[in-house]
Amino acid sequence: MLNKTEQTGLSSSRISTQQFWVFHIGGWSAMALVSYLSLTIWYNPGQLIPALHTVLQSVLGLFVSYPLRWAGSALWNAPIIRRVILNGAAIILASIIWTALRVTTFTALTGEVINPADWGGWLYASLTIFGAWSFCYHALKYYRQWLEQRQLATEAQKAALEAQTLAQLESLKRLEAESQYKDAKLRMLKYQLNPHFLFNALNSVTHLVRKGDQTSATEMLVKIAEFLRTSLEHDDELLHSLRDELEVIELYLAIEKSRFGDRLQTEFNVSDEALNVNVPSFLLQPVYENAMKYAVGQSLSPTVISFSAECDGDDLTLSISDTGPGFHEMEESSARSSIGIGLRNVEERLQSQYGANYNLRIENNDKGGASVRITIPAKLESVKPVPVDEDVLG
Incomplete structure (x- = not known):
């Protein structure tokens, strides 16, 4: 049997995981839609292969960016300098991997070979996207932590008020009992x-x-x-x-x-x-x-x-x-x-x-x-x- 604190922690963890996947899938889906509307439909209107590549690169990004969650969670309580450096390194590594996968799949689907000189632009876009992903992850995690702390503070304040109220009620009951005892004793002595x-x-x-x-x-x-x-x-x-x-x-x-x-x-x-x-x-x-x-x-x-x-x-x-x-x-x-x-x-x-x-x-x-x-x-x-x-x- 789990106690109340453990049950609350398990429930919080389950909600956190559900929220992550909602934002994670929703974010990459939005990325695919924006990429299609801003690039694919502009340069390759009506072509299936470029549209398929747009969807495929978002799916690949979905899986490549997931390990960033492990890095962010593992380094959450580390000193700030260490967190920035190691999370930055994870972003660069994930960007390189995603860029290589995007270029490779594009060549495989279209038969076009990307000039190595153009890889810098592809990598820059990857760094921007994964940097934004990491920023949103940490911002949402900080916001959620603030909500939990505020909820704990509210519950603690509520518990303190309830305890104070109970103490006041007990004090009033005790004073009333003492007053009734005093009156009863005085009446007994008088009678x-x-x-x-x-x-x-x-x-x-x-x-x-x-x-x-x-x-x-x-x-x-x-x-x-x-x-x-x-x-x-x-x-x-x-x-x-x-x-x-x-x-x-x-x-x-x-x-x-x-x-x-x-x-x-x-x-x-x-x-x-x-x-x-x-x-x-x-x-x-x-x-x-x-x-x-x-x-x-x-x-x-x-x-x-x-x-x-x-x-x-x-x-x-x-x-x-x-x-x-x-x-x-x-x-x-x-x-x-x-x-x-x-x-x-x-x-x-x-x-x-x-x-x-x-x-x-x-x-x-x-x-x-x-x-x-x-x-x-x-x-x-x-x-x-x-x-x-x-x-x-x-």
Whole structure:
């Protein structure tokens, strides 16, 4: 079996041979016609023998000139000087042979003897014809080589473009797959929050029912329903403005205030610019829930949870701190391992959304309590700022 390159080469060689014989026979046929119209019919009109000699000398020229093809092909890659000399020698030799054959056949057919002094004219005509033959052969061969090189260059360019296109398609597919994976991961992390929160909230409702405080339990269920309704409204959002995020937190805190009463106090300090920055949806709720568990839930005295948000250049810094017991009797390096699924979820979402362009710091406050500090790129929401409800800011 021949490979594609060998098949192409064999096909090219076959076409080259066919083209040679077409031009070779056509050229000598044209030579016979021109010779007859310009010489034979002028000097020997209506005579058969001179016309026969005109045809015969073209047939002889057909065979005598054929070896010039071997010489031209064999010397094709030789240095130019060597090619000119050896091809010139082949032309002279072929011209001498053809001249001798023309003179001999003319004498044999007509009985006329050519004067040796006239052989020079016959030889000159032979040199002209065979020189033209060799020129046409090399010109056509160069032209054909140029066509083949151009075709190869076109095919190489086409192959390069196809390879580039395939590479771009593969790159687009990879980027699309990575984007879909990223979105799926973010949604998975987000959806982990609702069951976790719902479990704690329903436990609080159960506790109120067992205490017999049906009014408070009913109010809490209404607030839970409102919170879940808002969650469903933002279900498909991976990002929304900090203003929308604080509206969600307001609903969450209303539920937790029904649970803890005066033990839970909140403070907000948010700049107008920060309100319009996009943040991952439901980012703050697990941070507040962590404070409920480790600060408010661990103390009988009032606990203040403070929130601040401000833009610093291209970054947005969010800070949630409490006045609870903090990570007492625990090194800060081990704090991360004790914060539970909520803050681990927050960190995974930040990493998935921003890569390495975020900072999450969890530590004890200098005056007691714990704080969570989040720094992310400040990408503004593509809407005009609107006044924020003061209730959202506490």
